[in-house]
Amino acid sequence: MFKEYTKYDALGLAELVKSKQVSAKELLDAAIHQANTINPALNAIIHRFDERAYLAAQHGLPQGAFTGVPYLLKDLSFDFAGEPLTMGSRSIHIVPSQDSEIVKRMKATGVNTFGKTNTPEFGLIITTEPKAHGATHNPFKNGYSSGGSSGGSAAAVASGIVPMAGAGDGGGSIRFPAAWCGAFGLKPSRGRNPVGPSFGEGWDGAITDHVISRSVRDSAAMLDATSGAEISAPYVIAPPEDSFLQAAMRAPRQLTIALHQQPLVANTLVDKEVLAVLERTAAQLEGMGHRVIPAEPVINIDKFWHDFMVVICAHTAFTIDNIERWWGIAQVQNLEPQTYNMALLGRSLSAVDLVHAKQGWHETQYQTGKLLEQYDMILCPTVPTPAVKHGVLPPSYLDELLMRSAGVVNKGFSIGKYAFSSGLIEQLSHPVFSKMAFTLLGNVTGLPAMSVPVGMSKKGLPIGMQLIGRMNDETTLLSLAGEMERAGMFTKPSFG
Numbered sequence: 446m447f448k449e450y451t452k453y454d455a456l457g458l459a460e461l462v463k464s465k466q467v468s469a470k471e472l473l474d475a476a477i478h479q480a481n482t483i484n485p486a487l488n489a490i491i492h493r494f495d496e497r498a499y500l501a502a503q504h505g506l507p508q509g510a511f512t513g514v515p516y517l518l519k520d521l522s523f524d525f526a527g528e529p530l531t532m533g534s535r536s537i538h539i540v541p542s543q544d545s546e547i548v549k550r551m552k553a554t555g556v557n558t559f560g561k562t563n564t565p566e567f568g569l570i571i572t573t574e575p576k577a578h579g580a581t582h583n584p585f586k587n588g589y590s591s592g593g594s595s596g597g598s599a600a601a602v603a604s605g606i607v608p609m610a611g612a613g614d615g616g617g618s619i620r621f622p623a624a625w626c627g628a629f630g631l632k633p634s635r636g637r638n639p640v641g642p643s644f645g646e647g648w649d650g651a652i653t654d655h656v657i658s659r660s661v662r663d664s665a666a667m668l669d670a671t672s673g674a675e676i677s678a679p680y681v682i683a684p685p686e687d688s689f690l691q692a693a694m695r696a697p698r699q700l701t702i703a704l705h706q707q708p709l710v711a712n713t714l715v716d717k718e719v720l721a722v723l724e725r726t727a728a729q730l731e732g733m734g735h736r737v738i739p740a741e742p743v744i745n746i747d748k749f750w751h752d753f754m755v756v757i758c759a760h761t762a763f764t765i766d767n768i769e770r771w772w773g774i775a776q777v778q779n780l781e782p783q784t785y786n787m788a789l790l791g792r793s794l795s796a797v798d799l800v801h802a803k804q805g806w807h808e809t810q811y812q813t814g815k816l817l818e819q820y821d822m823i824l825c826p827t828v829p830t831p832a833v834k835h836g837v838l839p840p841s842y843l844d845e846l847l848m849r850s851a852g853v854v855n856k857g858f859s860i861g862k863y864a865f866s867s868g869l870i871e872q873l874s875h876p877v878f879s880k881m882a883f884t885l886l887g888n889v890t891g892l893p894a895m896s897v898p899v900g901m902s903k904k905g906l907p908i909g910m911q912l913i914g915r916m917n918d919e920t921t922l923l924s925l926a927g928e929m930e931r932a933g934m935f936t937k938p939s940f941g
Contacts (some may be wrong), residue, residue, distance in 0.1 A: 637653065
């Protein structure tokens with residue numbers, strides 16, 4: 446089974462189990478063989494519980510769409526009862542007593558979870574290089590970033606360890622690593638998937654959890670299983686008229702697509718190879734009968750990413766404040782520089798600053814909504830460049846310099862309020878935010894968005910294109926993605 450294992454997507458593996466061609470144990474054997482062979486060099490998985498998974502395979506998994514399929518969860522927002530949760534941090538070690546709601550729903554599909562995947566500290570940056578667990582390498586090129594914050598999950602999928610893995614997206618963290626690792630990544634609409642019971646929403650609604658997968662249909666089938674409001678959900682949105690899986694298997698109607706080429710972060714350059722893939726993708730979509738027309742959302746880009754930074758820094762300050770309350774100042778001092786800086790920025794903000802930023806989010810939602818009255822969806826790059834080398838994101842030297850200039854190195858988080866200027870915010874965040882110049886739109890607006898693996902750079906690194914849909918219209922996105930996949934537009938990894 447070892448050689449055949451990577452030839453199937455998750456639904457394909459589940460069908461083998463259902464037809465009794467293989468057992469859940471044999472699939473787990475294959476996944477663990479892959480993990481033992483690949484992960485020591487890749488560092489995608491940071492915690493394993495193989496024996497627990499073998500017991501689950503032996504005693505019977507729930508009957509669902511993915512019964513017996515080996516599975517991994519991102520070590521951030523997925524509470525898996527009885528297994529440690531570190532959130533990529535040296536300051537956190539929690540063992541949840543209950544599953545989060547989305548994990549309950551994922552378990553009900555019959556997946557057999559045997560480990561947790563690597564993530565940057567608290568999912569705050571878009572490369573998976575935490576000091577707690579070390580860097581995850583890009584499966585296509587050692588020493589290069591797998592993206593973040595779901596970089597461990599994307600690398601595990603793209604390398605053939607599992608066909609699908611749990612992931613989350615607050616600023617591009619499903620789509621970004623999917624693009625850099627050559628996988629499919631859908632960020633569902635705000636409110637489509639549950640985030641409780643511990644939280645009503647993440648980052649004021651910017652965060653959505655789902656999966657990174659090798660095939661479109663796997664993502665669609667998992668969304669069928671997990672979507673829907675939970676107790677205390679702040680958003681209750683309409684379900685699709687039919688299943689997401691059915692949508693992924695049929696061609697869409699002729700679509701009118703806006704071609705979005707201008708980055709929404711100032712002073713951001715889009716790589717020529719990425720632009721070439723964008724141009725080719727637009728031409729291929731037109732060849733399939735769709736209309737692709739240049740059109741840009743009317744957004745104040747300087748205010749756009751500043752507003753996002755304000756909201757995320759406020760939430761980071763809340764998180765670090767809780768760490769100090771629960772575990773003491775020693776754990777705060779063990780945080781990574783960029784986390785500490787973002788928390789201090791958040792503490793320096795006022796309630797009025799936060800409301801101004803949320804009003805900016807509303808303006809962005811309105812302007813994007815106006816554009817989507819004329820177009821079915823938006824096409825743009827997922828990331829302005831292919832993957833970069835480790836050590837580029839974040840620029841740690843800058844973080845250390847800013848901390849020292851603020852006089853906060855080796856001091857506690859409770860030392861007071863620091864008035865950080867907008868110029869300092871720009872210095873701190875631009876190297877990272879420039880790479881998020883296309884993904885942030887989906888998080889601020891709450892619109893569904895997906896990254897499709899449609900290109901490769903001359904260095905052999907994947908390039909993804911992003912499609913952003915109308916609110917609550919994952920159906921059309923999945924229909925188009927399925928059509929693109931069947932047309933042979935997707936670049937497929939080779940597992941050797």
